[in-house]
Amino acid sequence: MTIASVGELFDLSGRTALVTGASSGLGWRFAEVLAANGANVGIAARRTDRLETLKSEIEARGGHALPVPLDVTDIDTIAPAFDAVEKAFGPVDILVNNAGVAAEGFIADMNPADWRKVLDTNLDGVFLVGQEAARRMTAVGKGGSIVNIASAIAFKVSKTLGAYAAAKAGVVQLTKVMALELADANIRVNAICPGYIETEINSDYFATEGGKKMIQRYVPMKRLGDIKELDGTLLLLASDAGSFITGTPILVDGGIAL
Numbered sequence: 001m002t003i004a005s006v007g008e009l010f011d012l013s014g015r016t017a018l019v020t021g022a023s024s025g026l027g028w029r030f031a032e033v034l035a036a037n038g039a040n041v042g043i044a045a046r047r048t049d050r051l052e053t054l055k056s057e058i059e060a061r062g063g064h065a066l067p068v069p070l071d072v073t074d075i076d077t078i079a080p081a082f083d084a085v086e087k088a089f090g091p092v093d094i095l096v097n098n099a100g101v102a103a104e105g106f107i108a109d110m111n112p113a114d115w116r117k118v119l120d121t122n123l124d125g126v127f128l129v130g131q132e133a134a135r136r137m138t139a140v141g142k143g144g145s146i147v148n149i150a151s152a153i154a155f156k157v158s159k160t161l162g163a164y165a166a167a168k169a170g171v172v173q174l175t176k177v178m179a180l181e182l183a184d185a186n187i188r189v190n191a192i193c194p195g196y197i198e199t200e201i202n203s204d205y206f207a208t209e210g211g212k213k214m215i216q217r218y219v220p221m222k223r224l225g226d227i228k229e230l231d232g233t234l235l236l237l238a239s240d241a242g243s244f245i246t247g248t249p250i251l252v253d254g255g256i257a258l
């Protein structure tokens, strides 16, 4: 039996990917990583000016990207985003459901509007975009991979994160049900559950004394994750290297959820 090289195993040449929430943080990185490994990538978010910058960066490395406006809480924007990506690159084989927001607050004090926003974006958004991908992938009949970005908070909660924890635990369960329902169509559905990963929106906080103490107290590996430490898990789930993996939440969290 032949043995594939690492490059061949994770190769995404000829695939079409769509990454939601690609305008910053993890989504930006996911789009770069998929493009660097051969995929043509639809990059979706509300801040399309930032997507144009990402497109330039991907193209400067020889990749291909298409910015598409998308608000995962607005169902009317979802099909047009898929249509635009399909027109440019062909049907979507890989969906990374990454768009997300956070809102903190003790349950007793939480404004219901904050609760609604977190659930709308982080859970309903994953359902709506995932549903569109599932329908289209099933119609094409070539299978596919859906990677939902959940969180270690789906497994290990902390105070003030009620809405976020509920939404992310919902994403993990939704991932399993989708995997079960779509297995016949060879559409794999998995989740990445990151711990604290340093991004532009949290690096200021983690540099404070409070942030440093928090890492020492709650992260067994006693450090933040580097954004590049998600690359391998993403490629495993998106590529044929993970061709028998479905319905699995993978923790990439330095041990937080233990």
Ligand SMILES: NC(=O)c1ccc[n+]([C@@H]2O[C@H](COP(=O)([O-])OP(=O)(O)OC[C@H]3O[C@@H](n4cnc5c(N)ncnc54)[C@H](OP(=O)(O)O)[C@@H]3O)[C@@H](O)[C@H]2O)c1
Binding pocket: 020, 021, 022, 023, 024, 025, 026, 027, 044, 045, 046, 047, 048, 070, 071, 072, 073, 098, 099, 100, 101, 121, 149, 150, 151, 152, 193, 194, 195, 196, 197, 198, 199, 200, 201
């Ligand atoms: N960083 C971490 O430590 C960490 C840990 C665990 C899980 N996560 C998860 O990873 C994902 C990315 O987080 P991040 O840290 O990279 O945060 P981020 O830098 O704030 O990025 C969030 C992304 O989501 C997009 N977004 C928000 N609401 C949207 C909407 N309604 N429609 C479309 N896009 C929307 C934003 O784009 P626009 O504002 O331009 O639309 C942005 O691109 C989230 O699901 C988050 O929960 C992050």
